[in-house]
Amino acid sequence: MFGSRLRLLLCFLVGIAALAYAFTPEEVEMFQLQNEIVKAYKNKxxxxxxxxxxxxxxxxxxxxxxxxxxxxxKTYHPDKNKKYRKLYERLTLATKILENDSYRKTYDYYLKNGFPAYDHGKGGFYFSKVQPKTWFIATFLYVACGIIHFVILRLQNDGNRTRIERFLRDVRSQDNTSGLGEKRLLFKQSADDEGKEIIVRMGDVYVVQPDGVEAHISTSDIKSPGLRDCMLVTLPLWFWNKSFGRLFASTMVPDTSSVSKPKASNQRQKSDRVSPNAKGNTMELPNGKVLHSRKKNL
Structure with a gap:
């Protein structure tokens, strides 16, 4: 699921970057004139x-x-000399660009960092090398999307916590022991639903799983997401694990040929003893949400 979300996010970032980096008509006009005068006068x-x-x-x-x-x-106006018509058009356009403070600032930027090359086969003007503006836009989009992702995680976490707290309040409201005894309830989402057994014991709420284990329902085990959970950290780690991380992992695989069979069997026995407990660590409520739980002996 994370991979599909990541691909959607990457497509979104590429789309925004393409829109943000698309040349404006004024920029194209500058590039065309600059390219034209350099070729016409053979002076880079x-x-x-x-x-x-x-x-x-x-x-x-x-x-x-x-x-x-x-x-x-007075010298190059085409009314006085028609051979200067093209030159006068260039002079007029250059003046129009430089006398406008916004256009002039843009022109000075490209004059300092380099103008894009032109290739009709590539769709027009393009940069043969990455410009500082590209790094700035990419960094800005990455940080902005990371912050947005972090905010979304916090909102989802708060929403889950609120739903669980509401569920606990609804269950405790049906406890007629005043939190001093045990009350067993059957929670059904619909008339056809088999329902799940809910136990309210001394104010704590438990749900009985199919294997008979009581899973404690509480919001205390819900951890608020941090910066390490957002894409600012998870995205680089995902790329690392999918690329160079695999190479390093393959070189660090331990040699298991010298491990004795009894020891391996002991490890399997340990894993077999641990695996049943792992099932009790999570619980899917009727509303579809997965809750963290801790096992409590009957």
């Missing part, structure tokens, strides 16, 4: 600041960038 170091011939380059303000375009228009 060329960027929008150098294309616009800004005196202060990256230190230029938005107002200075707009004024610079008006200055360049």
């Amino acid at each position: 170091d060329l960027d929008f600041y150098k294309l616009l011939k800004l005196p202060k380059l990256r230190e230029s303000t938005s107002q200075e960038i707009r004024k610079n375009l008006r200055k360049l228009s």
Whole structure:
């Protein structure tokens, strides 16, 4: 069951990561222009600041960038010379990106960390190496999902505890000995249900299992889940056990050839004595919930 839940969770994480990391139309526009000017002028170091011939380059303000375009228009406007039409389109688009603080911040990020490559066969722009933004998104999603999983575990645990406490209150309300004697009840979920025998003895509630063992019903054995129970810890352990953990486990398997047969038979006898007690450690209530119990002698 854990494996199926894990696969669903991984699909959910991949879907969120794909949505979070998808390029926006503005980013694609930046990538296309950057890729275009690098190929057109055969200069890998060329960027929008150098294309616009800004005196202060990256230190230029938005107002200075707009004024610079008006200055360049006197020379490169297509109305004056048609051969500069494509160049003027590039200058206008670069100015539009850099004069917008949000777009400019995005462009500066890719200018520092690298632009994605383009391949039509791969569906457009893609990164040939993992970017810092990818690690940040992956870490954020992992921690966020881990916290959500922890909250869900706590809510489920509190819900189970509440249901058991309600069941105990309902059973004790039918005890006419005032908690000083023993009262036997038959708990049925429906008219066709065979029912389960419930014993209220000195205020404690027990359910009689098919083998005659009385299982004590209590919330004291329910442990609240901790961080080690959520996916922040269980997911890495699951990957380890499914991958490298198997390799290490295979190299650490003890040699049982030298173990004597009487000793092995003694171990089987011990395990046979222990196994009946293990059945009394858990109990499935009529509502389908599994309760922890401790064995009590009749």
